[in-house]
Amino acid sequence: MLYRSKLLQATAIPQAMAVPKERAEEVHVRGSANAAVTLEEFGDFQCPPCGALEGPLRQIERDYASSLRVIFRNFPFTNHEHAHEAAYAAEAAGLQGRFWEMHDLLYREQSVWAKSSDVQSLFDAYAGMIGLNLERFKKDVSGEQVKAKVEGDRKRGEALGVRNTPTIFINDESVPPTSLNPTALRAAVDAAVKEKTRS
Amino acid sequence: MKNNRATSKPGGNAIAISRSQIVIYAIVALISLAGLADATYLAVQALTGETMVCGGSPDCFKVLGSPYARIGGVPLAFIGAVAYFCVFSFAILAAFGYARVRRFLLFTVWSMFAVTLWLLYTQAFILHAFCRYCLFSAAMVFLLAGLIVASRSP
Numbered sequence: 001m002l003y004r005s006k007l008l009q010a011t012a013i014p015q016a017m018a019v020p021k022e023r024a025e026e027v028h029v030r031g032s033a034n035a036a037v038t039l040e041e042f043g044d045f046q047c048p049p050c051g052a053l054e055g056p057l058r059q060i061e062r063d064y065a066s067s068l069r070v071i072f073r074n075f076p077f078t079n080h081e082h083a084h085e086a087a088y089a090a091e092a093a094g095l096q097g098r099f100w101e102m103h104d105l106l107y108r109e110q111s112v113w114a115k116s117s118d119v120q121s122l123f124d125a126y127a128g129m130i131g132l133n134l135e136r137f138k139k140d141v142s143g144e145q146v147k148a149k150v151e152g153d154r155k156r157g158e159a160l161g162v163r164n165t166p167t168i169f170i171n172d173e174s175v176p177p178t179s180l181n182p183t184a185l186r187a188a189v190d191a192a193v194k195e196k197t198r199s
Numbered sequence: 200m201k202n203n204r205a206t207s208k209p210g211g212n213a214i215a216i217s218r219s220q221i222v223i224y225a226i227v228a229l230i231s232l233a234g235l236a237d238a239t240y241l242a243v244q245a246l247t248g249e250t251m252v253c254g255g256s257p258d259c260f261k262v263l264g265s266p267y268a269r270i271g272g273v274p275l276a277f278i279g280a281v282a283y284f285c286v287f288s289f290a291i292l293a294a295f296g297y298a299r300v301r302r303f304l305l306f307t308v309w310s311m312f313a314v315t316l317w318l319l320y321t322q323a324f325i326l327h328a329f330c331r332y333c334l335f336s337a338a339m340v341f342l343l344a345g346l347i348v349a350s351r352s353p
Contacts (some may be wrong), residue, residue, distance in 0.1 A: 021269050041210050112257050122257055128264030 009178075026149065028072045028099045031061060035069035037171055037189060042157045044165040045086035045106045045159040046114050049180070053166055056182035060189055067193045072103060075165050080118045084150065091121040091146035092137050093130065100112035101130040128179040169173040216296050222243045223350040224294035227304075227343055228287050234339035235283035241276035241332055245269075252332075262330035262331060267321050275318075279336060282311050308340070315340040 025088070035176070042052040061070055076083035086106050094104035105126050106113070113122050120141075127137040140146055158168070161174075168175040169186070170192045179188055235321040253259035262268065268275050289304035311345070315337045322329050 050315070101250075106248075108254065109257075109260075112255060116257060122260060125257075125260040125264030128266065128268065129248075129253065129260060131248050134266060197227065 009154055027151070028094060029069055030072075030102070031069035032187060033069070036067045038069045038071060038169075038190045039189065040071040040073065040169040040172075042073045042153070042160075042162045042167040044074075044076045044080060044083050045090065045103075046080035046083040046110065047077070047165045048110070049082070051107045051110040052168045053102075053180060053182075053185070056185065058104075059182075060186050063186075064189055065191060067196070070188060072099075073157060074150045075154055075157045075162055075167070076150065078167070082113055082114060082116075085119055085123065085141075086113070087150045088141050089126070089137075091149045092140035092143075093127060093132060094149075095140050095145070096132050096136065098130050098132055105130065107163075114119045153181055205276055206240050216294075219322050220350050223346050224290045227290040227346050227350075228294070230330050230339055230342050230346070231283045231286040231290060234336055235280055235287060237339070238276045238283055239338050242280050243273035245276055253330075256327035256331070259330045259332070261326050261328035262333060265326055267318070267326070279311075282307060283339075286311070302349035304346060310344075311340045312344045318349055 039057075041050075045051075057070070061068060074087040076087045078084070090099055090102045090106060093099055109126070113119050116122050123132060123141070124138060127135055160169070164177070166180060168180065170188055175185065175188055179185060241252065243249075245263070245268070250260075253263055270278065285307050286304065289300045289307065292300040293304055318333060319337055321331065
């Protein structure tokens with residue numbers, strides 16, 4: 001199926017793999033800086049399974065607030081008509097310090113804007129709703145900086161073997177697609193937290 | 200007059216106010232409370248950056264997320280809430296016979312009416328989208344304007 005992730009082995013990120021380096025401020029992180037567990041998601045804002053996983057993932061974030069840090073990476077697919085525009089909108093919001101607000105809004109309203117014939121005006125409206133400087137947002141969203149950021153995320157994903165979205169790594173271990181459901185993901189986070197607590 | 204009652208207030212504001220006028224001012228106060236609730240809800244959502252308010256309605260986002268929804272960074276809904284509160288206060292005072300506030304009430308309601316017409320024009324012809332909360336507020340303002348006209352009828 002188009003949106004179903006192919007079965008991947010739960011593998012650690014090879015150390016020798018050519019994963020692009022980036023500055024800390026370029027990474028979108030939510031959660032405690034001292035968290036024992038890092039969950040890294042490669043997502044596409046127009047991918048329905050990513051949208052479906054967003055709610056449960058937010059709940060897990062809240063429940064493991066002190067021990068979990070979440071990183072989001074863009075991995076938009078070209079077969080999703082507005083996925084790149086959505087990623088650019090999120091990154092443009094990030095340039096004004098509101099990446100996560102736009103991220104949450106894009107996922108929550110996914111079914112609406114995905115069908116829109118004038119998606120950019122809707123993204124502009126979202127930007128207004130979350131209190132962005134609209135002129136700057138409009139300029140940034142078509143700028144090279146956000147495109148470079150999205151491309152950087154995509155390259156990192158490809159280097160890590162990401163082929164589908166959502167793809168999630170917990171402490172650099174990829175989570176099998178069969179575990180990308182609320183119960184199994186919670187169990188995986190819980191196991192990682194316990195393992196870190198023991199060691 | 201049978202229906203009239205004379206009231207005397209400190210400061211020389213003695214006026215005769217009919218029972219029907221008291222009823223009208225009471226209705227004005229009630230309607231302004233409905234408008235105040237609507238505007239306060241939108242103002243709080245705007246000030247806290249909450250976006251649930253428009254969930255699933257692209258038109259609502261287009262209106263409330265547009266530059267027309269803020270004046271100098273202040274949410275228009277906040278200004279609306281202040282205006283509705285003024286109307287509520289003036290209507291209550293007018294119902295108790297304070298003559299001077301009737302001018303303020305008149306001025307506030309007609310100002311809101313003018314702004315509402317502009318906002319409806321903006322939604323229809325500039326944004327090409329309508330927000331249900333804004334339409335509710337517009338309906339409240341039209342009702343207030345109608346009642347104010349009725350309160351001045353002999």
